[in-house]
Amino acid sequence: MQGTCRLFTNARIFDGSGRAPFPGEVLVEKNRVAAVTDSASRINRPDAEVVDCGGRTLMPGLVEAHAHLSWPSSVGRIFNTMTLPPEEHLLVTARNAKVTLDAGFTSAYSAGSLGPRFEIALRDEINGGWLPGPRLRASSLERLPDGALGLKAETGTQHPRGPDAMRAYVRDMAKAGVDSIKFLLSSDDAFKPNGSQTLTYTEEEVAAIADEARNCGVWLACHAQAADAVKLAVKHGFRIVYHCSYADEEALDMLEAKKDQIFVAPAIGLMYTRTSEAESFGVTRSGPGNLGAAVHLERMQALYPKMRKRGIRVLPGGDYGFPYNPIGTNARDLEWFVKLLGYTATETLVAATKLGGELMGREPLGQVKPGYLADLLVVDGDPAADIRLLQDQEKLLMVMKDGNIHKRKQPVN
Numbered sequence: 001m002q003g004t005c006r007l008f009t010n011a012r013i014f015d016g017s018g019r020a021p022f023p024g025e026v027l028v029e030k031n032r033v034a035a036v037t038d039s040a041s042r043i044n045r046p047d048a049e050v051v052d053c054g055g056r057t058l059m060p061g062l063v064e065a066h067a068h069l070s071w072p073s074s075v076g077r078i079f080n081t082m083t084l085p086p087e088e089h090l091l092v093t094a095r096n097a098k099v100t101l102d103a104g105f106t107s108a109y110s111a112g113s114l115g116p117r118f119e120i121a122l123r124d125e126i127n128g129g130w131l132p133g134p135r136l137r138a139s140s141l142e143r144l145p146d147g148a149l150g151l152k153a154e155t156g157t158q159h160p161r162g163p164d165a166m167r168a169y170v171r172d173m174a175k176a177g178v179d180s181i182k183f184l185l186s187s188d189d190a191f192k193p194n195g196s197q198t199l200t201y202t203e204e205e206v207a208a209i210a211d212e213a214r215n216c217g218v219w220l221a222c223h224a225q226a227a228d229a230v231k232l233a234v235k236h237g238f239r240i241v242y243h244c245s246y247a248d249e250e251a252l253d254m255l256e257a258k259k260d261q262i263f264v265a266p267a268i269g270l271m272y273t274r275t276s277e278a279e280s281f282g283v284t285r286s287g288p289g290n291l292g293a294a295v296h297l298e299r300m301q302a303l304y305p306k307m308r309k310r311g312i313r314v315l316p317g318g319d320y321g322f323p324y325n326p327i328g329t330n331a332r333d334l335e336w337f338v339k340l341l342g343y344t345a346t347e348t349l350v351a352a353t354k355l356g357g358e359l360m361g362r363e364p365l366g367q368v369k370p371g372y373l374a375d376l377l378v379v380d381g382d383p384a385a386d387i388r389l390l391q392d393q394e395k396l397l398m399v400m401k402d403g404n405i406h407k408r409k410q411p412v413n
């Protein structure tokens, strides 16, 4: 069901482009932005329902670039496990979609599912209007050559090697209906000592994956830590490359040369919470699952300011769903961009909206402009002055997705 015609008046519009916020009005017709004005003119639509923003900020909905809706923990509901019986797990995943949308994230680009068909089913329920949740680009399980991460007992660990087997896997995933397939092109220090420097697939296999993905019209995402893993991903046209902690100058040159086609997301929030806040959950700095987090955080702080300067599209979001990093706190990632990675608040907001919309692809999304999908937030205060406002549910006065109001608080009515 699509929304009616709504006119937002007295808004302070942050349009996502990076332009300084300006006073104006926004007209939403059905599921799209139909008109935007600044203070010089008014929109005349007597048939529209008027929403008086009272001078508050109207901005595009946020995009989570590294979503794991099936990772169980959310704010107020912590699971000290990643493994649940499938029935419970799917229901928890569906609820996490609602929690994500409640938090102002109107889009989620998945970085891997713990159930092979969870996100396909969930995406279709959300798109049908049957369940609340963000726009979702659904992913496969996360694949390593020796198996998949997640629900191993149910899915088995058969993942034969070689280019033909890779092509078959990509075809199977495309047929199942995923938007994106996730591969771990390097392992990770959290899985085994020095794992970040271990490449997992041969270049021949990666080339076969990429060629078949193009044939099937699915996107590719990867976990890549080692410089050579990043280079493989860029060379073979992966859409988004996660983490990149060990990217060297050559990898940066390659990313920059393809900056109009590729996206990067560090998942800085996980590294921050692992090193600074996870101890009370039993995660010690040198314990299993946390090997090297401090090193990665330090590397990211050196690396990502360089990516910013090179104009590489770096997006916030990442790996929420651990007990110490629960879903619903995703907007913290925006704060780490400012505090740890050298971004201004405005640059971070542009990354989380305009660039996020480009990552989601397919339709104009992520800006407050005529023709764009109507995913909008009303925020009490100026996030470009204090990015932490977006973490405060009390300040998030309205969440609109696809022209429908999902959440609305006084005094925006």
Ligand SMILES: [Zn+2]
Pocket: 066, 068, 111, 112, 267, 318, 319
């Ligand atoms: Zn992840």
